[in-house]
Amino acid sequence: MFSKNNWYVAASVDEVKDKPLGRTICNEKIVFFRKASGTIAAVEDFCPHRGAPLSLGFVEGENLVCGYHGLMMGGDGKPAAMPQQRVEQFPCNKAYPVAERFDYIWVWPGEPERANVDDIPTPLWADNPEWAVGTGMFHIDCDYRLMVDNLMDLTHENYVHRDSIGQEEIEQAPVKSYAEGDTVITSRLMENIIAPPFWQAAMRANGLDPEQAVDRWQICRFTLPSHIMIDVGVAVAGKGGFDAPAEYRAGGTVIDFLTPETETRMWYFWGMARHFKVDDEQLSEQIRVNQHKIFSEDLAMLEQQQQNLLRNPDRRLLKLNIDSGGVLSRRKIKQMLAREQKTVA
Amino acid sequence: MFSKNNWYVAASVDEVKDKPLGRTICNEKIVFFRKASGTIAAVEDFCPHRGAPLSLGFVEGENLVCGYHGLMMGGDGKPAAMPQQRVEQFPCNKAYPVAERFDYIWVWPGEPERANVDDIPTPLWADNPEWAVGTGMFHIDCDYRLMVDNLMDLTHENYVHRDSIGQEEIEQAPVKSYAEGDTVITSRLMENIIAPPFWQAAMRANGLDPEQAVDRWQICRFTLPSHIMIDVGVAVAGKGGFDAPAEYRAGGTVIDFLTPETETRMWYFWGMARHFKVDDEQLSEQIRVNQHKIFSEDLAMLEQQQQNLLRNPDRRLLKLNIDSGGVLSRRKIKQMLAREQKTVA
């Protein structure tokens, strides 16, 4: 249950250099490649000659050469050439709108004429020297909406991530969930608490005494189709919380771009953007490694939850106050799909 | 083709200590856990909150805590608590009758109101200091009834286990198969023969000359739903066989509790109980290791037999005299299922 008429993160920029990359996005089997001129192209991963995967081929100039018999596929899906052949009458491949924006390659797996690159979001931290960004990716055997639920209800931190970012106060703090247009916000503030290990390490890195009381915030923002940015951090207690002066705080934004592969598999592009000590590369690496460890703790849970749901298709789940962020986000997805269906009809 | 309204071995006692155990029994996905008070509980492995597997959680007091968002599940299937939530209206999980008896945890995957713990069998060797017991477990990709056939026709020993317990005399000795109520018995006596290697080792351990002639017995007892105990052993020839005085014999009971996982997979709880040299722990370990080796020889055969039968659903198999133990046992299973269907209707 996903909409193809949206921009999704398909890959990190690093994944598509001189070799093509085959990846399925929203059930579309796509090959991405970087032309000699530097721009990215995305076409069906199927050679119109004999059905070979173009992703096993190689880039030559502005084209992708099929590694089986040499058909040269243009970035527009039109066969550009083939040794000793006239290709004008060859059938064309679907070509997908694609764009490179900050650290990612974005693709629009739906109807090309509806794509507008200006709709690709530009977070504050994107290409911004005042922020340091570290990222990673997981391939997970679950419906991407289970990850929406996961990220829009952070009480799970006290169970799944109890040794790093979990603490009881997350559950105790009141949660506030609401929609603003197509954005869903769910937030929690914990005042005058002791920071958990992950944030104590961040305080230490930022020159703060990690033992002192802090105010901690978690502000999750879901936007369609499935992007979630979470402002997280701590500030010395009573100094203004999220709005505290830089010298009293350590914080950042958790990056979560969720991309459906199929109905029950997803690509998870995660990361952390921070705006303190942005030049400290050792700190960046330490945060990236810790985040990798923390986020990998969710995998078994999500994949077995998916299996459980497939086994019990008729069983209704609970929708508690802590679930309201996920429930509102799923409603936005549903409304978007309904709008789309109306447009099509 | 199995009946859920029966007691099955679900796990060895050692498998459920401080952590929960998820295991599918008769198509029911169950989580087993040991309460702080020491008793065992078994409920559906599905959190009513969001469908997470409870088996990824942890025990706290008398409850199992979901490892995703902290719902506390009671052993009776009723949610007992959840941080900041009122759980009285939460839907309940199925709870399964469960009991700990001698070395095993037993479960009744069917209708709870029909379960009676007094129906759990208590073999002679259970919690009996005059016997030494060693056990093990295999997870096998076959219908549990193929294992019933296997254990109720020991002529296979001369082929599958020819280097340890096989010998031609098994095939040559007449087999006697009959039912006594719901028990099926199939037995063989081999008189004045040389013992095979496994039994020569047992004779040596029991202070007997392994080269002398012996009488060997195999008495298989099938009881519903799928338990098979096999009296096996040797005695110095002419001293009374099974009834020979202790100083002339070496023998024991092969333990076989067969538990269906699905229609084509099973859990096999095997073991050996002996009543000679019961304090010789080195001997116990030697027997356990040998039995593990011997029983693992059956696995490839059973799993490939299952595949062959699935490929050839219409092909009729033979029912020879050697198969009569298995044939009678399967008839008992069929009759039990028919009775049950009548009761339901």
Next chain:
Amino acid sequence: MFSKNNWYVAASVDEVKDKPLGRTICNEKIVFFRKASGTIAAVEDFCPHRGAPLSLGFVEGENLVCGYHGLMMGGDGKPAAMPQQRVEQFPCNKAYPVAERFDYIWVWPGEPERANVDDIPTPLWADNPEWAVGTGMFHIDCDYRLMVDNLMDLTHENYVHRDSIGQEEIEQAPVKSYAEGDTVITSRLMENIIAPPFWQAAMRANGLDPEQAVDRWQICRFTLPSHIMIDVGVAVAGKGGFDAPAEYRAGGTVIDFLTPETETRMWYFWGMARHFKVDDEQLSEQIRVNQHKIFSEDLAMLEQQQQNLLRNPDRRLLKLNIDSGGVLSRRKIKQMLAREQKTVA
């Protein structure tokens, strides 16, 4: 889409020595075994007693003994004996016509009465001391007809095998494809070119200067049901090409026996027969290793092509002039199947 009423290579002679071999050919699960007298037999891999795979058994005299309960299966599919049993009334297994010819065991998976061992092809190099033969085998997850296409269009060499036998002149040379009875021939001649690495090594081995210009030939011969022999080689330019005197040439025949396992899996028996330096065993081994490396380069392409075609069952592929060898060969297969259907009806 294959015909069972044909001779297929089932195994190399080396694969069936003292132990039976289970292998599925054209959807028939068959066990092959070598009798004590030396001849090969092939019967269904299913024991009529309890359905165990006979391939887990052992050979005794002229029979295959089931490794479960000792039924002795004759090479004619009739149970020959079983300990303490009368087997006269036992049901019989299908027995498959089978023959050992030169380096292979051949089987006829269809109607036995239509099999004639004289129809097994005898290539020039078979059991011929003037030729040296090296062979190998791959199990590939693709329709065998994708391999027919592969071998009947060698332009792929310039892409898949570009470091060994590929060169641009393959694409540039005109291709000639035609049928002669049930044989399809597709051939290319490249005149006055520099040999690619594989052939330069062969020239060196045959005492020729590898840097000098050569004429290179590729003559693919497809015969029903799915055998492809390819004459390949080079000769010093202007010396007569394929017909050049032995001292000016290096050449051989690529052996390709394609055997369907199922609709989407195949056994690929490949090899190279050469008639120069036939006694040079080091050269034989070097060629075999190189060919193994070259042919393994096709596997990922063929298997992913198969997956692509299964995902896109309605998409029509192109049939270019370079594909004409494969197109004509597939037409022969189709005609054969049509003839067969007529015969049956």
